[in-house]
Amino acid sequence: MPLDIKEKVVVVTGGASGIGEAMVRRFAADGAAAVIALDIDGAGAIAAGEAVGGVGMQLDVSNDDATAAVMSQIEGDFGRIDILCLNAGIATGGSVDQTNELWQKTWDVNVMSHVYATRYVLPGMLNRGEGYIVHTASAAGLLTNIGAAPYSVTKHAVVALAEWLSVTYGDRGIRVSALCPQFVDTPMLDAFAEDNAEMQSWVRSLALSADEVAACVAEGIALETFLILPHAQVAEYFSHKASDYDSWLSGMRKLRASMT
């Protein structure tokens, strides 16, 4: 039976800004029973949640204990978590010579946060025989992000985790999606475009609004689609990569060279 958002308690991490904030508004507009925005920016999370009649709370998603405490509080206050949108993330550029500290931080925020929250919420979902987890990865998690090794590697890991969860728990009522957009008009993209001035116009020409991406997420949940691809061309690139990896790599090298 298609999932009815109207009965659902929805949690969105990174809910204070960009795609997360748009998801908070979208789920509320679609009539979710409750929407809870979580963000390291506590004031932003409270503002985003309260703006739609929901709740906001401060959470650093890379902190395992804090995540357990916040998820426990939400389950206590709302009875359960039906839809968990793990969307908080950071965009770390650079190559393998990026500092160990930044590699670790990117790993903790972009990947381990998904492990921590899922580990806490999954048992309740399995007991009820239903639950939905949406992992915000990126097109960089299926393809790559030129100039950003930590971001690309961690986003691939997010897709791998989502895939593994879907295979392992799909038969027990757990639905999983991996959201893999290309460029989206958010503060994260503003920072990226500022650092990559030569790519500004290309990036902006491909960017969707956060609201458009949130609409794709709502549709993806309704259809229970594993890959949510707001940019249609990402499906084409991914298919090309799978069918001829070497040709895809060669094309990416040309693209990289044209950018430098």
Ligand SMILES: NC(=O)c1ccc[n+]([C@@H]2O[C@H](COP(=O)([O-])OP(=O)(O)OC[C@H]3O[C@@H](n4cnc5c(N)ncnc54)[C@H](O)[C@@H]3O)[C@@H](O)[C@H]2O)c1
């Ligand atoms: N903007 C894009 O072009 C784009 C493309 C593909 C994927 N994404 C992914 O979408 C997600 C949302 O990004 P966005 O573009 O909306 O960026 P954004 O910067 O507008 O929002 C990210 C939010 O995550 C929060 N956050 C960061 N670290 C956190 C932490 N440790 N704990 C809790 N919250 C934390 C930030 O405070 C911010 O509110 C990210 O995972 C990002 O990688 C973005």
